[in-house]
Amino acid sequence: xxxxxxxxxxxxxxxxxxxxxxxxxxxxxxxFELIEQIHEEIRRVAASFKLDTYPNQLEIIxxxxxxxxxxxxxxxxxxxxxxxxxxxxATEKSYKRGHMGLAYEIVINSNPCIAYLMEENSLxxxxxxxxxxxYGHNSFFKGNYLFRTWTDADAxxxxxxxxxxxxxxxxxxxxxxxxxxxxxxxxxLQNYGVDRYKRPxxxxxxxxxxxxxxxxxxxxxxxxxxWRTLPRRExxxxxxxxxxxxxxxxxxxxxxxxxxxPLLEPWQREVVRIVRKISQYFYPQRQTQVMNEGWATFWHYxxxxxxxxxxxxxxxxxxxxxxxxxxxxxxPPVTSKYYSGINPYALGFAMMRDIRRICEAPTAxxxxxxxxxxxxxxxxTLDFAMRNFxxxxxxxxxxxxxxxxxxxxxxxxxxxxxxxxxxxxxxxxNGYRYLREQLAGQYNLGNREPNIQVWSVNTRGDRSLTLHxxxxxxxxxxxxxxxxxxxVARLWGFDVVLxxxxxxxxxxxxxxxxxxxxxxxx
Amino acid sequence: xxxxxxxxxxxxxKSAGNRERFLRRHKGQIKEAVARAIKGRSITDMEKGEKVxxxxxxxxxxxxxxxxxxxxxxxxxxxxxxxxGDQLQRPKGGGSGQGKGKAGNSEETSEDDFVxxxxxxxxxxxFFEDLELPNLVKTQLQAVTEFKxxxxxxxxxxxxxxxxxxxxxRGALGRRIAVGGNARGRLQEAEDExxxxxxTAFEDDHRMLALKNEIxxxxxxxxxxxxxxxxxxxxxNRIKVPKPTSQAVMFCVMDVSGSMxxxxxxxxxxFFILLYLFLQRAYEKIEVVFIRHHTQAAEVxxxxxxxxxxxxxxxxxxxxxxxxxxxxxxxxxxxWNVYVAQASDGDNWDTDSATCRELLVNTIMPAVQYYAYxxxxxxxxxxxxxxxxxxxxxxxxxxxxxxxxxxxxxPVFRELFRKQET
Numbered sequence: 001x002x003x004x005x006x007x008x009x010x011x012x013x014x015x016x017x018x019x020x021x022x023x024x025x026x027x028x029x030x031x032f033e034l035i036e037q038i039h040e041e042i043r044r045v046a047a048s049f050k051l052d053t054y055p056n057q058l059e060i061i062x063x064x065x066x067x068x069x070x071x072x073x074x075x076x077x078x079x080x081x082x083x084x085x086x087x088x089x090a091t092e093k094s095y096k097r098g099h100m101g102l103a104y105e106i107v108i109n110s111n112p113c114i115a116y117l118m119e120e121n122s123l124x125x126x127x128x129x130x131x132x133x134x135y136g137h138n139s140f141f142k143g144n145y146l147f148r149t150w151t152d153a154d155a156x157x158x159x160x161x162x163x164x165x166x167x168x169x170x171x172x173x174x175x176x177x178x179x180x181x182x183x184x185x186x187x188x189l190q191n192y193g194v195d196r197y198k199r200p201x202x203x204x205x206x207x208x209x210x211x212x213x214x215x216x217x218x219x220x221x222x223x224x225x226x227w228r229t230l231p232r233r234e235x236x237x238x239x240x241x242x243x244x245x246x247x248x249x250x251x252x253x254x255x256x257x258x259x260x261x262p263l264l265e266p267w268q269r270e271v272v273r274i275v276r277k278i279s280q281y282f283y284p285q286r287q288t289q290v291m292n293e294g295w296a297t298f299w300h301y302x303x304x305x306x307x308x309x310x311x312x313x314x315x316x317x318x319x320x321x322x323x324x325x326x327x328x329x330x331x332p333p334v335t336s337k338y339y340s341g342i343n344p345y346a347l348g349f350a351m352m353r354d355i356r357r358i359c360e361a362p363t364a365x366x367x368x369x370x371x372x373x374x375x376x377x378x379x380x381t382l383d384f385a386m387r388n389f390x391x392x393x394x395x396x397x398x399x400x401x402x403x404x405x406x407x408x409x410x411x412x413x414x415x416x417x418x419x420x421x422x423x424x425x426x427x428x429x430n431g432y433r434y435l436r437e438q439l440a441g442q443y444n445l446g447n448r449e450p451n452i453q454v455w456s457v458n459t460r461g462d463r464s465l466t467l468h469x470x471x472x473x474x475x476x477x478x479x480x481x482x483x484x485x486x487x488v489a490r491l492w493g494f495d496v497v498l499x500x501x502x503x504x505x506x507x508x509x510x511x512x513x514x515x516x517x518x519x520x521x522x
Numbered sequence: 523x524x525x526x527x528x529x530x531x532x533x534x535x536k537s538a539g540n541r542e543r544f545l546r547r548h549k550g551q552i553k554e555a556v557a558r559a560i561k562g563r564s565i566t567d568m569e570k571g572e573k574v575x576x577x578x579x580x581x582x583x584x585x586x587x588x589x590x591x592x593x594x595x596x597x598x599x600x601x602x603x604x605x606x607g608d609q610l611q612r613p614k615g616g617g618s619g620q621g622k623g624k625a626g627n628s629e630e631t632s633e634d635d636f637v638x639x640x641x642x643x644x645x646x647x648x649f650f651e652d653l654e655l656p657n658l659v660k661t662q663l664q665a666v667t668e669f670k671x672x673x674x675x676x677x678x679x680x681x682x683x684x685x686x687x688x689x690x691x692r693g694a695l696g697r698r699i700a701v702g703g704n705a706r707g708r709l710q711e712a713e714d715e716x717x718x719x720x721x722t723a724f725e726d727d728h729r730m731l732a733l734k735n736e737i738x739x740x741x742x743x744x745x746x747x748x749x750x751x752x753x754x755x756x757x758x759n760r761i762k763v764p765k766p767t768s769q770a771v772m773f774c775v776m777d778v779s780g781s782m783x784x785x786x787x788x789x790x791x792x793f794f795i796l797l798y799l800f801l802q803r804a805y806e807k808i809e810v811v812f813i814r815h816h817t818q819a820a821e822v823x824x825x826x827x828x829x830x831x832x833x834x835x836x837x838x839x840x841x842x843x844x845x846x847x848x849x850x851x852x853x854x855x856x857x858w859n860v861y862v863a864q865a866s867d868g869d870n871w872d873t874d875s876a877t878c879r880e881l882l883v884n885t886i887m888p889a890v891q892y893y894a895y896x897x898x899x900x901x902x903x904x905x906x907x908x909x910x911x912x913x914x915x916x917x918x919x920x921x922x923x924x925x926x927x928x929x930x931x932x933p934v935f936r937e938l939f940r941k942q943e944t
Contacts, residue, residue, distance in 0.1 A: 085544030333600020
């Protein structure tokens with residue numbers, strides 16, 4: 001800390017003792033002392049708004065380290081894979097050419113909650129990041145039901161470390177190529193490595209290690225049993241003939257492969273499991289983008305405004321902050337050349353603010369639409385909303401007619417059987433409910449991603465695996481499907497068939513991928 | 523409350539492993555890019571990175587996704603004119619039009635290639651790898667440096683012969699001043715007081731006796747401070763620094779007769795590049811002279827050297843004469859270390875080869891550090907080779923090898939430049 005900064009800080013706080021205990025100096029360079037002081041102020045305000053967070057850990061990093069963090073999906077530790085290298089090179093390229101700025105922050109859903117502050121950020125930006133990440137995202141991670149159900153903030157860093165070491169060990173034993181191939185295939189299916197409805201067991205590192213060896217033996221014996229070739233008693237065989245395997249369709253492809261793929265080595269099953277576990281960990285983030293960013297943006301906005309009102313931060317700070325904030329929450333219209341979908345920050349922030357507005361200053365329309373929350377305590381209402389929804393249900397529940405008008409939302413129906421597109425709803429009385437439903441559906445991962453499940457396994461014949469694609473709105477699969485099927489076949493070890501079926505169960509289309517059988521190396 | 527950690531100094535390059543994996547996966551393309559870069563680059567301009575582009579389809583990671591088709595109903599912001607029920611023209615090309623940005627999985631593979639930069643180190647690694655350079659040898663090659671001793675200040679330990687007297691005594695003086703400071707100050711005071719007393723008091727005044735005792739004690743304390751303490755000793759420090767030996771000139775002599783096709787020129791270029799990199803590590807300053815010849819010789823620039831299509835018969839001695847002339851005119855002083863690398867397919871006028879040998883033995887060899895001849899040919903040795911084989915008898919710093927394919931370049935280079943036993 002420079003001498004002048006100390007004097008300024010000390011001098012001002014002495015002056016303004018009556019209204020604000022601390023006043024941030026008007027300077028753009030941050031220092032450790034200033035970060036600690038502004039953090040303390042932010043923490044105080046956040047506590048007054050009853051934000052419940054994990055303990056915070058702030059880490060100052062360089063731009064290059066930020067790019068490293070980007071490249072490993074934001075985790076402080078991760079296993080090695082070429083796709084992370086690709087990500088790094090891509091980020092580095094556009095960053096060095098000035099095509100993009102780096103994100104101001106990365107925050108990790110862990111306990112303690114780790115937020116990265118880039119050294120190049122100004123003091124104002126550091127304050128913004130702390131409010132946004134360490135109090136916004138952090139309280140969301142701790143409070144939202146999806147994160148509470150599906151992630152274990154205490155264990156994730158340990159688990160990532162375990163995964164990294166395990167994969168490094170696999171590379172030593174089986175060669176980099178073998179591990180890379182396997183990971184490529186797992187990554188291709190990682191969106192299909194999650195349980196959507198069944199709650200997973202908690203990640204516990206101690207348990208994980210303890211049970212790993214046991215699991216290897218046990219799984220292998222299960223698999224062998226499934227593929228038993230010894231003759232069995234007639235009546236048993238006859239009884240099994242009628243049974244389909246699996247009895248119910250399985251949505252978690254990686255889980256099914258981990259448990260039942262005939263030829264995988266124990267270590268390969270463990271790798272499938274690792275990718276599946278990590279994928280599961282990120283699943284809530286994919287379902288709560290609008291809410292999570294909206295929540296964090298709402299709180300940095302609210303907290304920093306409060307600090308301004310208290311006189312802790314000055315005009316210069318506020319102008320710089322508002323400029324960044326405005327950039328983040330801009331929503332270009334669909335006709336703009338900058339349009340790239342709905343900006344989750346813009347929509348989320350607007351909805352959080354709108355909920356507060358409905359509580360504090362409801363109009364007649366609001367009372368009609370939201371009788372439960374109009375005029376209620378905004379803090380309680382907002383906290384409830386944050387805890388109990390995901391994007392889809394959050395929009396279905398809280399998107400107000402006013403916001404639909406503000407955003408000028410409209411829906412266009414594109415049916416390939418029709419000559420023309422048609423505007424199915426606009427922001428008017430007839431359209432509000434319909435638009436809200438449609439928009440909510442747009443955030444349903446189940447609609448966004450093709451619904452593909454394990455249908456059956458030919459246990460007595462060629463051991464081929466049949467997947468069912470349950471078609472949604474007659475939408476076809478993309479051209480990458482063949483490539484993905486090759487990966488499935490690699491993991492399964494035998495032929496793979498993908499049948500596209502309509503809601504009546506009629507098979508519309510079949511894609512097949514022959515497994516190139518390699519001699520098994522032992 | 524919060525934990526503030528400065529991570530800036532640690533854990534840089536966390537992605538190095540991932541970057542390495544990526545390069546590994548696309549080794550083929552990178553090797554090609556490096557090979558292309560070598561062709562396009564001048565010999566003196568080897569040590570910098572290179573842009574590599576990889577087709578997007580090769581780095582794509584496939585996922586299940588929807589394609590356009592069936593029913594899509596999209597909510598978008600920013601309606602300006604539409605009313606419910608309006609019919610719109612479908613945008614051309616089946617594009618996503620109004621609903622753009624919706625289809626999460628792009629089907630288009632016509633995106634630009636993925637371009638990234640190889641660092642200088644990575645580039646050199648691939649360059650050497652392409653020459654099938656064993657790792658062990660590579661480090662050896664890079665470490666060929668002579669060292670010289672250089673003074674580097676003083677240390678507190680060393681051998682007695684390296685004691686620096688002036689520094690040690692200066693330190694001792696300082697220590698004595700520092701350690702004796704209080705005592706000396708008091709001594710001065712006491713002596714002053716004694717002087718005062720001597721004017722006024724009697725000889726046996728108890729105050730005078732006390733002062734005298736004190737003065738004696740202080741004097742002995744001061745005398746007890748050692749004149750030289752081991753702590754004062756300073757030794758001259760000498761360190762080894764790499765010593766680039768002044769300057770060198772490298773002559774590249776190449777036969778450009780019709781039989782030297784592009785492939786052979788490429789092989790020659792790689793050989794010259796290796797030689798350049800090798801010399802650059804030993805010399806502060808290095809110049810390159812390009813001499814090409816068919817029936818006549820000329821000094822040319824690098825571009826012309828490797829790319830000219832001019833050809834004719836072959837008279838090797840013309841080049842050697844020019845080499846001798848240039849050497850004597852411009853690099854005669856003893857400051858210059860002269861290296862010659864000659865590349866040829868070995869074809870020469872019958873009578874000329876003997877002339878070449880004489881020229882080398884009598885004029886050129888006495889003036890150069892090292893002369894390396896590579897014959898780039900798959901066939902039998904020609905008459906030039908026959909004549910040249912006689913030279914090493916008289917001048918051991920003449921070496922010759924044959925290169926049949928690019929894979930030979932490095933081993934041959936090693937053979938030519940292996941440490942001479944002297």
